[in-house]
Amino acid sequence: MSHETPSTVNLLVVEDSELDYELLLAILGRDQALTGLRVRAQRVEDEAGMRAAFAAGRIDAVVTDHNLPRFDSFSALKVAKSHDEDIPVLVLSGEMAEDLAVAALHAGADDFILKARMFRLAPALRRSLQAAEVRRNARRQAQALAASEARLRELTQHLERVKEEERRAVAREIHDDIGTTLTALKFELARLARALDGRAAAAPHINAMQDLLAQAVSAADRIQHNLRPPVLDAGLVAALEWLVQGFRNRTGVTATFESNREEIELAPERAAAIYRVAQEALANVAKHAHATRVSVQLFAAADEVSLEVADDGVGFDTHGAEATPGFGMRGLIERARGFGGWAEVNSAPGRGTTVMFSIPPGTPAAAAPAPREREWTDAG
Ligand SMILES: Nc1ncnc2c1ncn2[C@@H]1O[C@H](COP(=O)(O)OP(=O)(O)OP(=O)(O)O)[C@@H](O)[C@H]1O
Ligand SMILES: [Mg+2]
Missing domain, CATH: 3.40.50.2300 (Response regulator)
Structure with missing residues (x-):
């Protein structure tokens, strides 16, 4: 009609x-x-x-x-x-x-x-x-706009999923191909060292090779972990702990992590999302904040899991015309919406920045898959 x-x-x-x-x-x-x-x-x-x-x-x-x-x-x-x-x-x-x-x-x-x-x-x-x-x-x-926004949101979520899958696949290849080769190399090198036992001329070379090998192992470990959030293996709390510790070591910024629970029941893709948000927020602290302290807090309630990343850095004007030139903050808000939650960035020049991200926990995975990595990464 x-x-x-x-x-x-x-x-x-x-x-x-x-x-x-x-x-x-x-x-x-x-x-x-x-x-x-x-x-x-x-x-x-x-x-x-x-x-x-x-x-x-x-x-x-x-x-x-x-x-x-x-x-x-x-x-x-x-x-x-x-x-x-x-x-x-x-x-x-x-x-x-x-x-x-x-x-x-x-x-x-x-x-x-x-x-x-x-x-x-x-x-x-x-x-x-x-x-x-x-x-x-x-x-x-307005209806057409809402429908198109919904499609865009679906697409964003789809891309996020695909991105995580890709990363996991690459991480797996690094583990299976490079990792096993490095492990084999390590054994061969140890054997060689024994065979050359006592030959003074060989010792510095053997040592250098062992050092290089250890570096390669830890580089592969780092790359693998960055690609594949350890969330799915270790759980969100342990993964965030690991992330914050790495951030502290890399940047020298005093970074603390707190969680109100040891274990959090959470759908895997939601745990991954929270992990990625923490990763992005910390990357922003390193890139923009010039902070001396940053605190990461995780708060799990029955119907909501919330992450807060607060720094004491330079802050920025969130209302400024060019407040969000990057995709980090936009992705944050889209992610939250996609999961039926909310996200907020509070900041002002000279007042530090606080990122809040809160989503419903969704349906937790039936059982976490058994950890299948790391048998080579911590040998060394
Ligand atoms: N913790 C922070 N301290 C100070 N300024 C910040 C902080 N986080 C974000 N900003 C400001 O907000 C802007 C938008 O952040 P956003 O993460 O969206 O983009 P980006 O980090 O510049 O780029 P991208 O994340 O796409 O690599 C930043 O360019 C920066 O000016
Ligand atoms: Mg960013």
């Missing part, structure tokens, strides 16, 4: 007086040339009449008398809007009551017309039909 401003208007008139109705029709007929509206009207007197009329066919606009013996304009307005949120409704009244006019407009009426000034009716009807069309378009656009 199309809703362009019609040249023939199906008008529903809620009116108890036959005489007033005839007058109304006469006026609309007279003004037809002026407004270009051909009106096909029907009269009802109460709610049942209105509902029957809406059920029977298309109604483009409603004109309702305010004072009806079994009904009133506000109820008529409600009935009309319950059938069509955007339908124009004009209220007629025999007496001027400013309060009533204001209340009617507040309740959603398009216009309020005194019966003594019925010449206003046709132009008011035409204007309100156009206004209704504008409302309909706006609503359609």
Whole structure:
């Protein structure tokens, strides 16, 4: 059913007086040339009449008398809007009551017309039909926008998932290919060292090779861990501990981690999301904050798991036009929305920065997969 401003208007008139109705029709007929509206009207007197009329066919606009013996304009307005949120409704009244006019407009009426000034009716009807069309378009656009935002959110989540899967696959290859080779190399080197036992000339080379090998092992370990959040193996709390400790060692910033629980029941992809958020927030501290202290806190409640990363650094103006040139903060907010949670960044120049991220825990994984890595990483 199309809703362009019609040249023939199906008008529903809620009116108890036959005489007033005839007058109304006469006026609309007279003004037809002026407004270009051909009106096909029907009269009802109460709610049942209105509902029957809406059920029977298309109604483009409603004109309702305010004072009806079994009904009133506000109820008529409600009935009309319950059938069509955007339908124009004009209220007629025999007496001027400013309060009533204001209340009617507040309740959603398009216009309020005194019966003594019925010449206003046709132009008011035409204007309100156009206004209704504008409302309909706006609503359609808002719906289209919401749908497109929902699609974008889905896409973002999908990309996040794919990214995590890719990273895990790369981490696995590093582990399986490079890791096992390094382990083998280590054994061979130890054997070689034994075979060359006592040859002074070889000793420095053997030592150097062992050092290089240890470096390669720890580099592979680091890369693997950065690619694959240890969340899934070790649990979120241990993973965040590891992350914060690494941050402290790398940057020299005093970084602390606290959690209200040792173990947190959490869907794996949500745990990974929280881990990635902490990673991004700490990366921001290292890149932008010039902080001396940063605290990472995890708080798990029954319906919400929250992460807070607070630093005492330079801060920034979150309302500034170019406040978010990066994708880090945007990703944060999208991530939170995607999981039905919320995220917030509080900061001001000179006042440090606090990142908050909170999502429902989702359905925890049935059982954590047995750890299958690290048999080579901590040998050394
Ligand atoms: N902890 C912080 N201290 C001071 N400024 C910050 C902090 N976190 C973010 N900012 C400011 O907010 C901006 C946006 O951060 P965001 O993480 O979105 O982008 P980015 O870090 O610049 O780039 P990306 O994360 O995409 O690599 C930063 O460029 C920086 O100016
Ligand atoms: Mg960033």
